[in-house]
Amino acid sequence: MSVAAITPDYVGERRDRLENFHGNQIVYVGWDRHLMFCSPVAFALPPETPFSKLQDEVIPGAFSQHPDFAEIDWSAVVWHLNGAPFLPSRDKSLIEQGVDHKSIIRMATPGLNGIKGSGS
Amino acid sequence: MSNRKINMKEKYRLLTRDLDWEYSYRDYKEVFPQQEFEGIKITDWSKWEDPFRLTMDAYWKYQAEKEKKLYAILDAFSQNNSQLNVTDARYVNAIKLFLTGISPGEHQAAMGFGQVGRQLGGVGARVACQMQAIDELRHVQTQIHAMSHYNKFFDGFQDFSHMHDRVWYLSVSKSFFDDARTAGPFEYMVAIGFSFEYVLTNLLFVPFMSGAAYNGDMATVTFGFSAQSDEARHMTLGLEIIKFLLEQHPDNLPIVQRWINKWFWRGTRMLSLVAMMMDYMLPNKVMSWQEAWEVYFEEAGGSLFKDLARYGIEMPDYAQTAIAEKEHISHQVWSMFYNYGHATAFHTWMPTEKEMDWLSEKYPNTFDKYYRPRFEKWREMEAAGERFYNPTLPMLCQTCQIPMGFTDMEDPTSIFYRQSEYDGERYNFCSDGCKDIFDHEPEKYVQAWLPVHQIYQGNCGGPSMEDVLGNYYKINLGVDNMDFHGSPDEERWNIWHNLQPAEDKLKQAS
Ligand SMILES: [Fe+2]
Ligand SMILES: [Fe+2]
Ligand SMILES: [Zn+2]
Numbered sequence: 255m256s257v258a259a260i261t262p263d264y265v266g267e268r269r270d271r272l273e274n275f276h277g278n279q280i281v282y283v284g285w286d287r288h289l290m291f292c293s294p295v296a297f298a299l300p301p302e303t304p305f306s307k308l309q310d311e312v313i314p315g316a317f318s319q320h321p322d323f324a325e326i327d328w329s330a331v332v333w334h335l336n337g338a339p340f341l342p343s344r345d346k347s348l349i350e351q352g353v354d355h356k357s358i359i360r361m362a363t364p365g366l367n368g369i370k371g372s373g374s
Numbered sequence: 375m376s377n378r379k380i381n382m383k384e385k386y387r388l389l390t391r392d393l394d395w396e397y398s399y400r401d402y403k404e405v406f407p408q409q410e411f412e413g414i415k416i417t418d419w420s421k422w423e424d425p426f427r428l429t430m431d432a433y434w435k436y437q438a439e440k441e442k443k444l445y446a447i448l449d450a451f452s453q454n455n456s457q458l459n460v461t462d463a464r465y466v467n468a469i470k471l472f473l474t475g476i477s478p479g480e481h482q483a484a485m486g487f488g489q490v491g492r493q494l495g496g497v498g499a500r501v502a503c504q505m506q507a508i509d510e511l512r513h514v515q516t517q518i519h520a521m522s523h524y525n526k527f528f529d530g531f532q533d534f535s536h537m538h539d540r541v542w543y544l545s546v547s548k549s550f551f552d553d554a555r556t557a558g559p560f561e562y563m564v565a566i567g568f569s570f571e572y573v574l575t576n577l578l579f580v581p582f583m584s585g586a587a588y589n590g591d592m593a594t595v596t597f598g599f600s601a602q603s604d605e606a607r608h609m610t611l612g613l614e615i616i617k618f619l620l621e622q623h624p625d626n627l628p629i630v631q632r633w634i635n636k637w638f639w640r641g642t643r644m645l646s647l648v649a650m651m652m653d654y655m656l657p658n659k660v661m662s663w664q665e666a667w668e669v670y671f672e673e674a675g676g677s678l679f680k681d682l683a684r685y686g687i688e689m690p691d692y693a694q695t696a697i698a699e700k701e702h703i704s705h706q707v708w709s710m711f712y713n714y715g716h717a718t719a720f721h722t723w724m725p726t727e728k729e730m731d732w733l734s735e736k737y738p739n740t741f742d743k744y745y746r747p748r749f750e751k752w753r754e755m756e757a758a759g760e761r762f763y764n765p766t767l768p769m770l771c772q773t774c775q776i777p778m779g780f781t782d783m784e785d786p787t788s789i790f791y792r793q794s795e796y797d798g799e800r801y802n803f804c805s806d807g808c809k810d811i812f813d814h815e816p817e818k819y820v821q822a823w824l825p826v827h828q829i830y831q832g833n834c835g836g837p838s839m840e841d842v843l844g845n846y847y848k849i850n851l852g853v854d855n856m857d858f859h860g861s862p863d864e865e866r867w868n869i870w871h872n873l874q875p876a877e878d879k880l881k882q883a884s
Pocket of ligand 1: 510513
């Protein structure tokens with residue numbers, strides 16, 4: 255039983271199906287230990303978006319207000335995709351490397367731990 | 375014909391139990407079609423003990439007297455321009471949150487009890503639900519009346535009912551009640567009657583009503599008093615439903631326990647909005663959220679669950695997580711609202727130095743270590759003319775619909791991430807509690823109307839922030855939203871009280 259319902263075999267509408275996003279998919283990005291951004295953020299992007307575009311254009315638009323952002327050594331960033339270690343390749347698209355609809359990308363920036371090291 | 379006067383006991387019987395009748399030409403199951411699908415077993419409705427010995431005629435009389443007093447005080451409040459007597463204009467934002475976030479919930483509760491009152495097979499329970507439905511309707515009405523006076527002088531009140539169905543943070547309370555009302559009648563009773571009214575209600579009303587008293591808001595205080603005797607009745611009903619279900623059949627225990635787990639967790643998530651109100655929005659503080667939590671949940675709730683142990687009921691799952699979070703959630707949720715203060719129908723601000731010291735004192739383990747540096751940075755940015763707003767929409771939890779801003783209590787600077795895959799799609803959660811709720815009934819929560827996803831699907835007025843916030847939400851941009859400093863609310867307040875904004879004073883001094 256996947257829901258207690260008065261109708262037998264009740265099926266709910268999947269409200270966030272990929273098709274509902276007009277060619278985009280949802281991708282979440284969180285920057286570890288930088289809680290000045292209170293939560294991970296959500297983008298709607300074409301699945302074919304190259305990772306380089308995410309890194310060079312989309313992520314800076316979200317996080318560049320943080321003083322640590324300019325200090326990031328991008329070669330040292332540790333990435334996670336849906337909880338598992340992830341080595342993105344810049345030239346491949348999101349979908350080619352498994353970043354599918356409603357996936358979570360986390361980036362950790364070793365040595366950068368937010369305002370006065372507080373995780374903010 | 376004898377004109378005998380009936381005694382109270384007889385009158386009570388006639389006006390409650392005697393309202394029922396035998397169904398002679400319809401099957402009982404046809405009359406009460408929702409009574410079985412949740413798996414609850416009722417063997418004998420006559421064992422229901424009416425939690426309050428009140429008949430409808432006495433109820434009307436009693437409530438009418440309360441109304442009369444309430445409206446007399448509200449009239450006096452407005453005639454005396456008592457809005458000028460609140461501590462400062464920041465306080466009014468707490469009641470904006472109340473009117474937009476809580477009052478529509480009262481209306482939802484009214485509809486829920488009305489519906490459930492039709493579906494329960496026992497007449498005693500039906501009469502009790504009827505009274506509570508009317509109480510809840512009275513609550514939403516009196517709240518609207520109490521706050522309508524503020525609407526004449528402050529921004530952000532005008533479209534509360536329109537906003538309730540649309541605005542991102544109001545979806546937290548809307549989805550909470552939608553969830554309860556779309557459940558079966560017994561789950562609704564455990565959700566709203568017991569978990570909310572009994573276990574958590576003090577954590578809602580004490581912060582708002584004492585907050586009002588401490589901040590000179592007699593209108594809201596008076597409403598609170600007028601609702602108090604209703605709440606006492608609601609609590610007795612909540613407790614009776616639990617006892618009744620558990621005494622009816624041993625098979626009910628695991629179902630009831632799961633509902634308590636679920637609704638405790640949903641309730642604490644929703645109350646995190648009250649936590650931030652208490653610690654950040656009241657210029658005169660009552661007590662900290664942590665203190666309120668300790669008194670009303672850890673002590674009062676603790677002894678309640680000790681009492682219920684004889685029925686086999688245990689402390690809700692994740693009570694320990696909620697207890698650990700008491701030192702964090704108000705700061706985390708205020709951070710969320712500060713991040714998205716451009717998208718709220720009330721104002722946000724950074725605490726003053728004195729207020730920060732109060733927070734340090736009340737939260738010695740967490741405030742200075744995790745939150746003060748962030749807030750000082752934001753204050754610096756504001757002073758430099760770059761008040762921080764988060765430019766990107768937040769990721770939301772599929773169940774509670776709050777931005778994913780809660781952290782791991784084992785590692786408080788890391789966001790807590792949980793994910794499920796269901797029928798080929800990913801779903802994301804802020805906590806194990808929210809994930810468990812989804813995993814048990816995914817066909818329900820796949821339907822969640824998540825405001826951020828709805829915006830990206832193009833269902834909220836258009837692609838730009840003006841479309842969404844201005845046209846679709848009906849926030850008056852630059853008036854209802856943004857920081858308190860520089861707001862029309864602040865400006866008017868300063869004129870009424872001949873106050874100078876802090877910046878002007880600095881300019882004159884230099
Ligand atoms: Fe109420
Ligand atoms: Fe109530
Ligand atoms: Zn959640």
